[in-house]
Amino acid sequence: MAQVLEFRLPDLGEGLTEAEIVRWLVRVGDVVAVDQPVVEVETAKAMVEVPCPYGGVVTARFGEEGTELPVGAPLLTVAVGAPAEDDQGSGNVLVGYGTGAPPARRRRVRPRAGASAGPGAVPDRPDRAAAPSAAGSAPAASAAPVTAPKPSGEPVGPMGPVPVISPLVRRLARENGLDLRELAGSGPDGLILRADVEQALRAAATAAPVTRVPAEPSRTVSTPTRAERTPTPTRAGSAAEPAAAGMSAAGTSAAVAPGTRVPLRxxxxxxxxxxxxxxxxxxxxxxxxxxxxxxxxxxxxxxxxxxxxxxxxxxxxxxxxxxxxxxxxxxxxxxxxxxxxxxxxxxxxxxxxxxxxxxxxxxxxxxxxxxxxxxxxxxxxxxxxxxxxxxxxxxxxxxxxxxxxxxxxxxxxxxxxxxxxxxxxxxxxxxxxxxxxxxxxxxxxxxxxxxxxxxxxxxxxxxxxxxxxxxxxxxxxxxxxxxxxx
CATH class of the missing domain: 3.30.559.10 (Chloramphenicol acetyltransferase-like domain)
Known part of the structure; x- marks a missing residue:
């Protein structure tokens, strides 16, 4: 029976903790060999092709081109045929990049009664039930979906973890003070997509009341929301830029001149x-x-x-x-x-x-x-x-x-x-x-x-x-x- 193994972004060395996906070299369904380059990433130091230590069929990819991932985040999953061979990996090391041992098994978090499981992988795979969750749960022989363990800072709904498409979406919501439990995901099975978060941020910016300073001596100034204070970390030209509009220190509305935002990364x-x-x-x-x-x-x-x-x-x-x-x-x-x-x-x-x-x-x-x-x-x-x-x-x-x-x-x-x-x-x-x-x-x-x-x-x-x-x-x-x- 084929076993699904998860390949995570390796330790980059030299104090590097994250990398941006520049170009995928494989697609879901492709057959990859041991140590075949599968993705080209850009770090703060250089651009490099990352080889996969497993050989088999790609069942899922995590992150679109342009997405920034931390070290240890899932890159892709591979369905392999010989478990004994897979557990060892290639053992090869790219300069500054170690394949290391396969990921340790993690305890699965079971949803409470009535809750639907919500895997957090990117929907770039033909069979969502056959791949492990984006949070790194261990491969399972059963085809039943597995709920991802709750990462640090992930909001937990009244009936289990909130199903989110990727860690980037969680970070976007967290940095703008947005409660994911209040959103209705537009993805399959209610999966919350990045577009859902950006739409909610735009709505929050539009609905934010304009604070007026009353003429009475006793002044009441409303406090701007975090979504108003913190610019939305989107790519240049994104429709989420209106969320960057903030309030002045005196509490009056401040017009933000339009412009192109270039991420510093x-x-x-x-x-x-x-x-x-x-x-x-x-x-x-x-x-x-x-x-x-x-x-x-x-x-x-x-x-x-x-x-x-x-x-x-x-x-x-x-x-x-x-x-x-x-x-x-x-x-x-x-x-x-x-x-x-x-x-x-x-x-x-x-x-x-x-x-x-x-x-x-x-x-x-x-x-x-x-x-x-x-x-x-x-x-x-x-x-x-x-x-x-x-x-x-x-x-x-x-x-x-x-x-x-x-x-x-x-x-x-x-x-x-x-x-x-x-x-x-x-x-x-x-x-x-x-x-x-x-x-x-x-x-x-x-x-x-x-x-x-x-x-x-x-x-x-x-x-x-x-x-x-x-x-x-x-x-x-x-x-x-x-x-x-x-």
């Missing part, structure tokens, strides 16, 4: 969280200097004229950074406020900012201090290509100790970078442009670049930061200075 959400944390926790300061980069550009031209792989300007700047960090190790560190210690790091894992269609990402070159310019050039090219293709792994986007930001590629001269938490500093490089410059006592047109260093003032003072930046500028102006550290 995935890479953009991760960047927002990290930059906000950096601003909250790091007392940063910035210093900058102009440098004559003419000799550096000439040196690069001479290197590339000798044949062999071309050396990138970014690689030369990275080589200068690692030499400077060897002289000023305070800037290759992190702060442990719990222990009230500055941790100086032995290795330089150099991050560099790369702009992609999915947003700004910071790939990390491991052991950059041990690489020459040719090796750095190749690694920068490899990671940049992977970033643009969206195939970087979480390990390639974390663990940096210092960041190099070449914003000159955007045609700007200067900037004050925000430190990539939990690092201690970031070097910014502007565009290299011809400018009037005093060279050997005479005015000449030289290739000039602005360098800026943002540093954590807890790890060093301005003298150390200034010394680091001055050394970098000296190497840019006279590349022969690097020969001392080669």
């Amino acid at each position: 995935g890479v953009r959400g991760a960047v927002a969280d990290k930059l906000s944390r950096s601003r909250r926790e790091i007392p940063d300061a910035t210093c900058w200097v102009d440098a004559d980069a003419t000799e550096l550009m000439n040196a690069r031209t001479a290197m590339n004229a000798t044949g062999g792989p071309k050396i990138s300007l970014l690689a030369l700047l990275a080589r200068i950074c690692t030499a400077a960090l060897a002289r000023f190790p305070e800037l290759n560190s992190t702060v442990d406020m719990a222990a009230r210690e500055v941790v100086r790091l032995d290795r330089v894992h150099l991050g560099f900012a790369a702009q992609t269609e999915r947003g700004l990402v910071v790939p990390v070159v491991r052991d950059a201090h041990a690489r020459d310019a040719e090796s750095l050039t190749a690694e920068f090219a490899r990671l940049t290509e992977a970033a643009r293709a969206g195939t970087l792994t979480p390990a390639q986007l974390t663990g940096g100790t210092f960041t190099l930001n070449n914003y000159g590629v955007f045609g700007v001269d200067g900037s004050t970078p925000i430190i990539n938490h939990p690092e201690a500093a970031m070097l910014g490089v502007g565009r290299i442009v011809p400018k009037p410059w005093v060279h050997q006592g005479e005015l000449a047109v030289r290739q000039v670049v602005q360098l800026s260093l943002t540093f954590d003032h807890r790890v060093c003072d301005g003298g150390t930061a200034g010394g680091f930046l001055r050394y970098v500028a000296d190497c840019v102006e006279q590349p022969a200075v690097l020969l001392r550290s080669l």
Whole structure:
């Protein structure tokens, strides 16, 4: 007899707790093999295909494309033929993604007398009775529907759990203070769909009374409902946006200008969280200097004229950074406020900012201090290509100790970078442009670049930061200075 096994979103590693479904690679009824990719998801770090550890027939999928799921949420169920083989799974591990053991069996919650069972799976399956519930109940040999165990925060009706199509619908209702027990689901067997919740939120926003301040001294101001206070977390352009209309602090109605809401999630959400944390926790300061980069550009031209792989300007700047960090190790560190210690790091894992269609990402070159310019050039090219293709792994986007930001590629001269938490500093490089410059006592047109260093003032003072930046500028102006550290 076939057994139905549930495959949940695996542990993503690197502190990642959720992922967005980008594209399903299988449909209900498809036959899948062990370790066959079944869904493409986007995390805060990268896009990756998730393989299924079971082989069999897909009986249900949980979540539509664009849905965000937490780690451990059901992805799909698979009907397999050999129970002994299924219980073991594949045992294979994708980088940062473990298939692990099959889900543990859970006690079924039986409905009270007269209650109808309400499974919470997404209705993208031909036979709802043959699949386990979305809450993760164990596979059963019987074809009778099984009521899902009540997740944390799920409303319980007078006769058992409220049948809801997915955890996303429960979260949408919870964040807007909506009681699901008061809704009549439009899905099969009264299943509450997302459209039902959004319609209820729109109705609540429309029916909310406009509070008027009476002329009498004794003023009574009604309190806005949570649905009025909290914007509805829907995708851009959704009809649920009117629920975002709120009340002003004085209690009078406030008109909300129409606009497009863009969810902060995935890479953009991760960047927002990290930059906000950096601003909250790091007392940063910035210093900058102009440098004559003419000799550096000439040196690069001479290197590339000798044949062999071309050396990138970014690689030369990275080589200068690692030499400077060897002289000023305070800037290759992190702060442990719990222990009230500055941790100086032995290795330089150099991050560099790369702009992609999915947003700004910071790939990390491991052991950059041990690489020459040719090796750095190749690694920068490899990671940049992977970033643009969206195939970087979480390990390639974390663990940096210092960041190099070449914003000159955007045609700007200067900037004050925000430190990539939990690092201690970031070097910014502007565009290299011809400018009037005093060279050997005479005015000449030289290739000039602005360098800026943002540093954590807890790890060093301005003298150390200034010394680091001055050394970098000296190497840019006279590349022969690097020969001392080669």
